[in-house]
Amino acid sequence: MEYVNPEGLRLDGRRPMEMRQLRAEIGVVSRADGSASFEMGNTKVIAAVYGPREVQNRSQQMNDQALVRCEYSMANFSTGDRRRKTKGDRRSTEISLVIRQTMEACILTHLMPRSQIDIYVQVLQADGGTRSACINAATLALADAGIPMRDLVTSCSAGYLNSTPLLDLNYLEDSAGGADVTVGILPKLDKVTLLQMDAKLPMDIFENVMQLAVEGCKAVESHIREILLENAQTLVIRQGYGS
Amino acid sequence: MLEADLECFFFDEAVLYLSFHTWDKKMVGLSVGERNFIKGGIAQDLRNDGRKRLTYRPIYVETGVIPQANGSAKVKLGATDVIASVKAELGKPSLSHPDQGKVFIYVECSPTAEPSFEGRGGEELSTELSTALERSLLGGKSGAGAGIDPASLLIKEGKVCWDLYVDCLVISSDGNLLDALGAAIKAALSNTGIPRVQFREAASTDEHADVDVSDEEFLQFDTSGVPVIVTLTKVGRHYIVDATSEEESLMSSAVSISVNRRGLICGLTKRGGAGLDPSVILDMISVAKHVSEQLINKLDSEIEAAERANEEEP
Amino acid sequence: MGSKPCFIDKPVVPGDVVLDLSSMTNQTIKLGGGLQQDHDAVTVVKAGILRFSKPNKYWIESSHKRYIPTVGDAVLGIVVDKRADSFYVDIKGPMVAFLPVLAFEGGTRRNIPKFEVGTLIYTRIVKANPGINPELSCMDASGKAAEFGPLKDGYMFESSTGLSRMLLSSPTCPVLEGLGKKLAFEIAVGLNGRVWVNAEHQSSIILAANAIMNSESLTSVQQKIMVEKLLDRVN
Numbered sequence: 032m033e034y035v036n037p038e039g040l041r042l043d044g045r046r047p048m049e050m051r052q053l054r055a056e057i058g059v060v061s062r063a064d065g066s067a068s069f070e071m072g073n074t075k076v077i078a079a080v081y082g083p084r085e086v087q088n089r090s091q092q093m094n095d096q097a098l099v100r101c102e103y104s105m106a107n108f109s110t111g112d113r114r115r116k117t118k119g120d121r122r123s124t125e126i127s128l129v130i131r132q133t134m135e136a137c138i139l140t141h142l143m144p145r146s147q148i149d150i151y152v153q154v155l156q157a158d159g160g161t162r163s164a165c166i167n168a169a170t171l172a173l174a175d176a177g178i179p180m181r182d183l184v185t186s187c188s189a190g191y192l193n194s195t196p197l198l199d200l201n202y203l204e205d206s207a208g209g210a211d212v213t214v215g216i217l218p219k220l221d222k223v224t225l226l227q228m229d230a231k232l233p234m235d236i237f238e239n240v241m242q243l244a245v246e247g248c249k250a251v252e253s254h255i256r257e258i259l260l261e262n263a264q265t266l267v268i269r270q271g272y273g274s
Numbered sequence: 275m276l277e278a279d280l281e282c283f284f285f286d287e288a289v290l291y292l293s294f295h296t297w298d299k300k301m302v303g304l305s306v307g308e309r310n311f312i313k314g315g316i317a318q319d320l321r322n323d324g325r326k327r328l329t330y331r332p333i334y335v336e337t338g339v340i341p342q343a344n345g346s347a348k349v350k351l352g353a354t355d356v357i358a359s360v361k362a363e364l365g366k367p368s369l370s371h372p373d374q375g376k377v378f379i380y381v382e383c384s385p386t387a388e389p390s391f392e393g394r395g396g397e398e399l400s401t402e403l404s405t406a407l408e409r410s411l412l413g414g415k416s417g418a419g420a421g422i423d424p425a426s427l428l429i430k431e432g433k434v435c436w437d438l439y440v441d442c443l444v445i446s447s448d449g450n451l452l453d454a455l456g457a458a459i460k461a462a463l464s465n466t467g468i469p470r471v472q473f474r475e476a477a478s479t480d481e482h483a484d485v486d487v488s489d490e491e492f493l494q495f496d497t498s499g500v501p502v503i504v505t506l507t508k509v510g511r512h513y514i515v516d517a518t519s520e521e522e523s524l525m526s527s528a529v530s531i532s533v534n535r536r537g538l539i540c541g542l543t544k545r546g547g548a549g550l551d552p553s554v555i556l557d558m559i560s561v562a563k564h565v566s567e568q569l570i571n572k573l574d575s576e577i578e579a580a581e582r583a584n585e586e587e588p
Numbered sequence: 589m590g591s592k593p594c595f596i597d598k599p600v601v602p603g604d605v606v607l608d609l610s611s612m613t614n615q616t617i618k619l620g621g622g623l624q625q626d627h628d629a630v631t632v633v634k635a636g637i638l639r640f641s642k643p644n645k646y647w648i649e650s651s652h653k654r655y656i657p658t659v660g661d662a663v664l665g666i667v668v669d670k671r672a673d674s675f676y677v678d679i680k681g682p683m684v685a686f687l688p689v690l691a692f693e694g695g696t697r698r699n700i701p702k703f704e705v706g707t708l709i710y711t712r713i714v715k716a717n718p719g720i721n722p723e724l725s726c727m728d729a730s731g732k733a734a735e736f737g738p739l740k741d742g743y744m745f746e747s748s749t750g751l752s753r754m755l756l757s758s759p760t761c762p763v764l765e766g767l768g769k770k771l772a773f774e775i776a777v778g779l780n781g782r783v784w785v786n787a788e789h790q791s792s793i794i795l796a797a798n799a800i801m802n803s804e805s806l807t808s809v810q811q812k813i814m815v816e817k818l819l820d821r822v823n
Contacts, residue, residue, distance in 0.1 A: 060386050060446040061353040064653045073341065077445060079386035083654060083682035087389075094719065097682070102385055102392050107441035108343050108359035118393070139624070139633060144719035146682030151385040151392070153445065155357065156340055174602060177652030179622070179633035182603035219603030219631075256601055259635045263599035265805055266637050266649060266750065305666075305706035311743050315790055322743065324798050 034192040065176025069168035073158035078168035082148035096140035101131035105154040139179040159201040182217040187247030214244035218252040335576040337465040345466025349458040353448035358458035365437035375427020375435035410532035410541035421501040434483035449518040456503030467492030501534035504562040533566035622648025651750020655780035657716035664778030691725040693733035742786030763803040766815030
């Protein structure tokens with residue numbers, strides 16, 4: 032199967048280093064303390080944050096930091112074939128863990144000891160790069176909730192098909208059997224906080240693919256920054272009240 | 275006494291989404307003062323958000339939000355936000371109804387709406403909503419009085435039919451989930467295109483039906499008979515329409531009635547402990563019919579606008 | 589970066605470095621909410637606007653649904669539980685707060701207030717530290733009740749910390765000024781993003797509450813217009 036045609040175009044018409052269209056919005060779940068939607072092409076997810084609030088299960092309370100919890104769910108209609116089980120399956124549990132660990136690393140949990148922060152991520156449409164979209168949505172939702180973070184976390188995936196590194200894989204490309212590298216970075220601190228890969232790649236190719244994913248993360252970062260700055264701008268409009 | 279063509283189901287369970295126990299303000303239970311305030315307002319036909327008793331919140335409809343599905347829609351009613359998606363798959367008619375296709379309705383409550391929906395916490399509510407929707411839109415076991423006609427889904431009697439899977443997701447909740455879901459399903463069905471099919475008799479056997487599914491031609495689902503659901507919530511001595519979570523926490527009972535464009539009742543559900551006099555129910559049905567006219571008009575024009583917006587997109 | 593940050597009064601996001609301390613030796617600066625020191629850099633940890641107030645305080649102004657308890661703040665709390673020594677009160681913070689049963693003017697063991705679960709209380713934060721339940725009091729600094737205590741009747745709604753600050757700012761914000769011209773009402777603003785309104789007629793309460801809720805994202809001019817429209821509709 033040809034994933035990159037002789038003219039250098041992918042199945043959806045993109046160039047190898049081209050990202051899908053990004054769309055994001057803050058405050059989409061009005062009853063949550065913070066929320067956001069994030070779209071990468073046809074992949075659409077929503078994240079909602081509740082907290083910091085009182086720990087619900089005493090036995091889980093931590094004296095020196097906030098408890099961060101995360102649940103990942105996929106809607107029945109999110110994949111091409113209807114899913115029977117939307118929660119509790121192995122993949123969902125694994126992704127919940129990955130998102131929790133990634134966000135926990137950037138949240139300043141020691142500032143809110145003995146409290147709880149819940150992050151709920153809901154996938155509406157899955158077309159590749161789902162875990163990246165979830166992390167990006169979670170970053171926005173946490174910022175919307177005012178949860179202190181040492182940096183934003185942004186994420187993007189990249190792969191290698193037909194001997195070409197490809198940025199931001201969609202579902203077809205992801206299921207092609209080539210490598211799929213997901214990266215999460217803390218852009219200002221210039222650190223990689225998440226790195227996952229399926230399949231095998233020679234070292235030098237892996238470096239290229241990872242570097243491509245990092246570039247993707249940076250592109251996501253500038254989009255996320257823009258949204259947050261625009262949102263903060265509304266406070267300027269209100270001419271700054273109080274200290 | 276109630277007319278024979280109405281299907282009525284009474285059950286005395288307390289409404290399930292009131293049973294949370296967290297220390298969030300809304301769930302802690304309103305103070306006596308606030309309860310009286312809300313009840314007093316409703317008695318004066320002035321609710322907390324300025325609405326009258328029989329006024330709906332502004333409805334926002336967006337269609338085609340899940341491009342992978344055959345049809346989909348998102349409906350916002352105040353802070354209540356739900357998505358409905360319709361997927362058509364080829365199936366075999368059941369032995370008891372060989373002349374019909376099948377429709378399945380599933381509701382899921384996302385934890386984004388409410389932390390207590392985490393894990394399996396939302397299952398009870400999801401099941402209650404799915405059942406109420408099926409009852410309101412699909413009629414009784416015989417299929418009689420259904421808002422969505424399963425006979426229209428038949429391809430070849432006894433051999434092959436369309437199975438419609440209507441999957442709904444509650445993203446954000448501020449009361450009146452049933453009406454919002456009903457509206458979302460109606461809008462999603464309006465957005466649904468079912469592929470044209472050719473049944474090839476010659477190539478089919480008893481086990482395997484040979485069907486040619488078109489990639490190009492789609493039939494728009496006929497939604498003129500699809501009802502809307504109007505839930506009347508009793509607070510104190512009065513009924514209100516489109517209750518918020520706050521108002522729902524004070525209800526003594528609720529009756530949900532689905533009515534279609536022609537004013538026909540397609541289903542009725544009662545929730546809540548207090549028993550109701552049959553004459554009161556007839557009264558509520560006439561109120562629901564009256565309110566449904568406005569709701570159907572508003573919803574239809576919103577759906578039309580949403581579909582037009584989709585066409586105009588580059 | 590230099591010693592004169594160009595970010596003052598500008599929007600910033602988590603991770604942004606706004607001050608370089610290595611070029612500011614022999615200066616004392618105070619860091620308020622939303623800023624953290626990381627060796628020589630002062631970093632933003634909450635999205636918002638960087639503010640500076642003389643002589644040396646920097647902080648991030650932002651508006652959120654949840655509240656970080658600060659000593660001295662007046663807040664609106666809801667009683668969630670009762671113990672022999674204190675009421676547990678929810679103030680929308682990371683931990684539930686407690687209000688000692690004697691923290692009332694002239695309070696003794698014999699006249700402990702009877703607050704039911706759900707009672708709304710206008711109260712003051714006297715102790716607040718991360719990881720410790722905040723302590724409340726219904727007395728001002730001199731031991732008087734002042735306006736603190738339970739709030740009866742009226743209507744309470746949740747908003748954001750930013751809206752609360754706006755309602756308490758001076759000069760009076762446009763929405764309150766506009767309402768005050770035609771309506772007689774009482775208002776209690778909790779810095780924890782809760783507002784309580786009371787008036788003689790329920791319709792006035794609902795009008796005032798809705799006008800205030802609507803003003804969240806409006807400019808001064810828009811607020812004035814919105815209030816006028818609402819008042820016109822009723823009269």
